[in-house]
Amino acid sequence: MPFPQAFRRGSMKAAFLTGIRQLQILDTPEPELTTPEDVLLRIDTVGVCGSDVHYYTAGRIGSQVVKFPERVGHECAGTVVEVGSAATGLRVGQRVVVDPLIACGQCDQCHSGRRHTCRRQRFLGNPGEAPGGLAELLMMPAESCYPVPDHISQVQAALVEPLSIALYAQRLSSMRPGAEIAVLGSGPIGLCVLLACRAAGAGATYVTDLVDERLEVARRCGATWAGNPQTTDVVAAIAQLRPLGLDCVFECAGEQQTLDQAVEILKPGGQMLIVGIPELDRVSLGIHTLRRKEIQLVNVRRQNHCTAPAIEMISSGTVNVDPLVTHHFSIAQAKEAFDLVAGYRDGVVKAIIHVSGSHGQCSF
Numbered sequence: 001m002p003f004p005q006a007f008r009r010g011s012m013k014a015a016f017l018t019g020i021r022q023l024q025i026l027d028t029p030e031p032e033l034t035t036p037e038d039v040l041l042r043i044d045t046v047g048v049c050g051s052d053v054h055y056y057t058a059g060r061i062g063s064q065v066v067k068f069p070e071r072v073g074h075e076c077a078g079t080v081v082e083v084g085s086a087a088t089g090l091r092v093g094q095r096v097v098v099d100p101l102i103a104c105g106q107c108d109q110c111h112s113g114r115r116h117t118c119r120r121q122r123f124l125g126n127p128g129e130a131p132g133g134l135a136e137l138l139m140m141p142a143e144s145c146y147p148v149p150d151h152i153s154q155v156q157a158a159l160v161e162p163l164s165i166a167l168y169a170q171r172l173s174s175m176r177p178g179a180e181i182a183v184l185g186s187g188p189i190g191l192c193v194l195l196a197c198r199a200a201g202a203g204a205t206y207v208t209d210l211v212d213e214r215l216e217v218a219r220r221c222g223a224t225w226a227g228n229p230q231t232t233d234v235v236a237a238i239a240q241l242r243p244l245g246l247d248c249v250f251e252c253a254g255e256q257q258t259l260d261q262a263v264e265i266l267k268p269g270g271q272m273l274i275v276g277i278p279e280l281d282r283v284s285l286g287i288h289t290l291r292r293k294e295i296q297l298v299n300v301r302r303q304n305h306c307t308a309p310a311i312e313m314i315s316s317g318t319v320n321v322d323p324l325v326t327h328h329f330s331i332a333q334a335k336e337a338f339d340l341v342a343g344y345r346d347g348v349v350k351a352i353i354h355v356s357g358s359h360g361q362c363s364f
């Protein structure tokens, strides 16, 4: 069903990375449905993610290099405005969360249920893959859109993607109820990991970050202990509290220092989950401690099959993501939002960009 023609203007506004630390809101053609399985969304909210900011400040993540100009953004919540003839389960006016990964559905990885490592995947806002979602309108396959219940706001809905990654990390871990865990790096993903682990019955939870305001949010999210490595020897402090070591450490900072700390604070047989995205291309690990302790290393690549359960966790009140949302911006202020997140300023955890309202009137 098409949305009112008056809504169409031919062009829309979208955020483009145009150089290192350069972001502009530019006019670009409105997307059209390309297959009957597609839907068109009016984007309401977009969360600013650490990976977006990597592209903004460094122009690359590892071998994924931005060719400017490139659209950006992937943590989107929107409202369906047009439904392809074969797009099942969605109707005009429905609010949805976007799973930003479009899988091919044909490769060995897709066939074995690993859509997240699909060999021909396209991820929103990834260089050369799919256009970023920080835009007034976005065309997506219907299967990538998950309806959200009425009592979840579009701001909460924008937190579903990071929460899904955290939930996936928790599910990949071997933690049992009562497990003692650490989360090193308490940005949005680290804090979501804390929430997911507490929901799964973690016992004591130890959280670190370089930004004191983030530790304060971690405490509000239920952390047993939170420390800043700039002012506290976090390895010694955790060792004093838990001399036998921890069961699982979720490395969510992507820093050499946090990888080293993880090896130190784990107990023999413990597990390190590598969730953070390093700016470095190579990291090192203290192989002898790693070996003697027989530490298990688990890499976490985004998420798989965790979007619907993440919606359910927010919907049921199992987790409260509200303390993570610290700042709000309009799409015109997107550069301000990116600069804030890039500079870790003003206690920012999750900055939300409100997009809808800027693209004419929409009446269903």
Ligand SMILES: [Zn+2]
Pocket (backbone or CB within 6 Å): 049, 050, 051, 074, 075, 161, 162
């Ligand atoms: Zn993200």
Ligand SMILES: [Zn+2]
Pocket (backbone or CB within 6 Å): 103, 104, 105, 106, 107, 108, 109, 110, 111, 118, 119, 120, 121
């Ligand atoms: Zn595939």
